[in-house]
Amino acid sequence: METIPITIQIVSITGALLFMLTIFRLIVRGKLREEYSIIWIVCTVLLIVFSIWRRGLEQIATLLGVFYPPSLIFLAALSAMLVFLVHLSVVISKLQNQIKDITHEMAYLRQDLERLKAQQETRATPSEPVVP
Template sequence: MVRIQLLTIVVNILFLVYIFRLIIKGKLREEYAIVWLICTFFIMIFSFWRRGLDVIAHFLGVFEAPNLVFTGAIFAIFIYLLHLSVVASKLQNNIRKLSQEIAHLKLAIENKDKT
């Protein structure tokens, strides 16, 4: 194996350990960890299979393998950003509903104190 392959494999293993550590400590939710695990998995595959990216690029009709990496990365970023936008929208709706419920409860308590 080439030195860069060994370095990539070691870094991937350390990154996986770090991801699992964050999950166990409760600092990273499983639904977000999946993205990191999948990315690390793909990097690990290509760390062992050196010609893999060229084979896949040729199969998909991409002339240069690095273009496939950039296209895939941009596509993955767009999907992840869409997911985060959906999550943020859902959280914003939940916060609005909770704020309204708190206001109703506060009003009910104030009305009860007046009587």
């Protein structure tokens, strides 16, 4: 009863710590923005808490009326992922809108720039005015 769970405990704690380390390294290198890392850090902390506090999962499961405690993990993990995926879709949609607006501005600037260049090349005859 005691020996096998302890092995799993060690494995899960090391796994969680390695995961957290990876997240930190990504932030330090500037490859992950802090706001998206929060959820991962929270997840890792939860993982570590339940790896150490083994009775916790069972207690919460009985409290919620779940007969098979591991299914609570699946439920929690799946819901968390679902919420996070929706959040990512929202972020992507916002980015797409911003890219579209920037593309428009860039196209306008390109046009202005080309007109200015053309004006400079033919300085003698001022062509149609460039709109500010």
